[in-house]
Amino acid sequence: MSEEKINVEAIRHRTLVAMEILDTEAEGEFDALVMAARRIFGSRTAYISLIDGDRQWFKAREGFAPSEVSRECSICATAVDENREIVVENLQEHPVYGQMPDIVAMPHFQFFVTIPLMGPPMDGVSVPIGTLCVIDDRPWVASREELDELRRLAHVVESLFQTRLDAKLAEAALEERRQLIDELRRVQRQFELAEEMAQIGHWRMDLATEELFWSPQTIAIHAIENPTKAHLQGGLDYFPPHERPRIAKAVEECAKHGRPYDLELDFRDAKGVFKRVRAIGEQEIADGKPVGIMGVFQDITERYHLETRLRAAAHVDELTGLPNRARLNQYLDSTIDTMHKAGRRMALLLIDLDHFKDINDRLGHEAGDRVLKGVAAQLVSEPFAGQMAARLGGDEFVLVIENEQLLADLPATLELLLGKLRFEVGREGETILASATIGATWLTACNNDRSQLLRCADYALYQAKRTERGTASICPDAIAGQHIRAAPQLRAVS
Numbered sequence: 001m002s003e004e005k006i007n008v009e010a011i012r013h014r015t016l017v018a019m020e021i022l023d024t025e026a027e028g029e030f031d032a033l034v035m036a037a038r039r040i041f042g043s044r045t046a047y048i049s050l051i052d053g054d055r056q057w058f059k060a061r062e063g064f065a066p067s068e069v070s071r072e073c074s075i076c077a078t079a080v081d082e083n084r085e086i087v088v089e090n091l092q093e094h095p096v097y098g099q100m101p102d103i104v105a106m107p108h109f110q111f112f113v114t115i116p117l118m119g120p121p122m123d124g125v126s127v128p129i130g131t132l133c134v135i136d137d138r139p140w141v142a143s144r145e146e147l148d149e150l151r152r153l154a155h156v157v158e159s160l161f162q163t164r165l166d167a168k169l170a171e172a173a174l175e176e177r178r179q180l181i182d183e184l185r186r187v188q189r190q191f192e193l194a195e196e197m198a199q200i201g202h203w204r205m206d207l208a209t210e211e212l213f214w215s216p217q218t219i220a221i222h223a224i225e226n227p228t229k230a231h232l233q234g235g236l237d238y239f240p241p242h243e244r245p246r247i248a249k250a251v252e253e254c255a256k257h258g259r260p261y262d263l264e265l266d267f268r269d270a271k272g273v274f275k276r277v278r279a280i281g282e283q284e285i286a287d288g289k290p291v292g293i294m295g296v297f298q299d300i301t302e303r304y305h306l307e308t309r310l311r312a313a314a315h316v317d318e319l320t321g322l323p324n325r326a327r328l329n330q331y332l333d334s335t336i337d338t339m340h341k342a343g344r345r346m347a348l349l350l351i352d353l354d355h356f357k358d359i360n361d362r363l364g365h366e367a368g369d370r371v372l373k374g375v376a377a378q379l380v381s382e383p384f385a386g387q388m389a390a391r392l393g394g395d396e397f398v399l400v401i402e403n404e405q406l407l408a409d410l411p412a413t414l415e416l417l418l419g420k421l422r423f424e425v426g427r428e429g430e431t432i433l434a435s436a437t438i439g440a441t442w443l444t445a446c447n448n449d450r451s452q453l454l455r456c457a458d459y460a461l462y463q464a465k466r467t468e469r470g471t472a473s474i475c476p477d478a479i480a481g482q483h484i485r486a487a488p489q490l491r492a493v494s
Contacts, residue, residue, distance in 0.1 A: 030451035276304035
């Protein structure tokens with residue numbers, strides 16, 4: 001079989017499959033055309049047949065019993081294969097067809113005419129797929145008018161084929177569209193669920209109409225049940241006054257100049273609940289022109305509070321609740337230069353608990369923890385409330401005094417603090433007097449960075465301990481290196 005023949009067979013098969021016509025029930029339109037064909041000639045038999053791979057199947061028939069016959073012995077199959085009409089006045093006397101066993105076995109088949117039926121185009125190619133055939137039990141010489149009328153009926157059959165295929169294709173397209181719509185709905189719902197889980201909404205603003213669209217989750221973040229156009233257009237009203245200029249400027253810059261933005265902002269929803277949100281926006285381009293702004297809107301309140309707690313935990317001593325060394329270092333680095341440039345006074349106090357190891361050893365670590373908590377409580381109580389108090393670690397604390405009243409008479413302030421840090425702690429009838437020794441230093445032109453302040457306060461603390469535990473000393477000047485100069489103007493506070 002030639003390649004061209006194979007291609008025709010393949011197209012015919014695809015056409016019949018696409019039409020979904022083989023082995024279908026009788027249909028009135030086809031039956032009526034068969035009846036009309038038979039009446040043209042007043043013949044005994046007429047049918048519409050389709051040529052399948054190895055059979056000739058009859059879609060409609062009159063005066064013919066079988067629903068299908070073998071293609072191998074079919075004259076109609078020859079008409080289809082050769083794409084030509086076959087008109088025979090008397091089959092029994094025909095030199096070729098009259099010798100066919102099936103024709104010999106049916107002597108009542110004499111007059112015979114079959115016209116190929118073209119199938120609907122498939123990929124622009126149309127091939128014969130069947131025939132319109134008329135058979136009679138008497139010889140007949142068909143007139144031109146009779147054959148023309150039969151050809152017109154054949155065209156009507158071909159029109160029915162095309163209509164059927166169009167209907168099937170339309171049905172398939174509708175089914176595909178329905179499936180696409182269902183899939184889009186599923187995807188949209190999955191997207192909405194994902195937005196809900198992540199607390200992320202999306203939005204879009206049309207630059208031409210200024211119409212604003214909010215997704216359901218964006219609406220949920222705003223805590224609006226039935227949003228109106230006024231709600232949508234008043235989106236900036238949900239941001240507190242200090243945040244509105246930032247978001248308004250970002251949206252304007254994005255709309256006019258295409259600058260994307262990604263901001264974290266304070267936000268208050270329609271019910272007055274404070275939230276922290278992340279707003280992302282970028283310009284939408286179509287055909288090279290800006291047509292809108294689109295973005296996402298996320299509720300990050302939980303994450304924001306968690307990060308705030310983590311930051312606080314990273315800078316807070318777990319036992320006492322005071323800032324830790326890291327936070328103290330940050331505070332000193334950001335405060336010293338400001339205080340010095342402003343000409344304001346500041347003093348740093350290094351506090352060391354006396355005999356803390358004895359308390360732990362004799363009364364237990366629980367008692368030691370109570371002492372540490374008690375010291376922390378005193379450092380944040382009046383009149384020291386509002387000053388930076390921190391625990392360096394172990395039994396060492398720092399108090400940074402900026403209050404002018406406390407600084408006006410620093411020795412008296414130190415005496416007051418020493419008294420607050422002197423108390424009894426006990427367990428099961430045994431008590432120990434807890435106390436502290438303090439080394440203090442002033443912020444001066446020479447003593448103007450964190451390391452120098454701590455070094456100077458540490459030196460003053462060392463001198464106070466040498467004098468007497470439970471006392472305080474003040475070192476006003478910077479201490480250079482590990483070897484202390486002889487006259488740092490150290491002042492003892494008894």
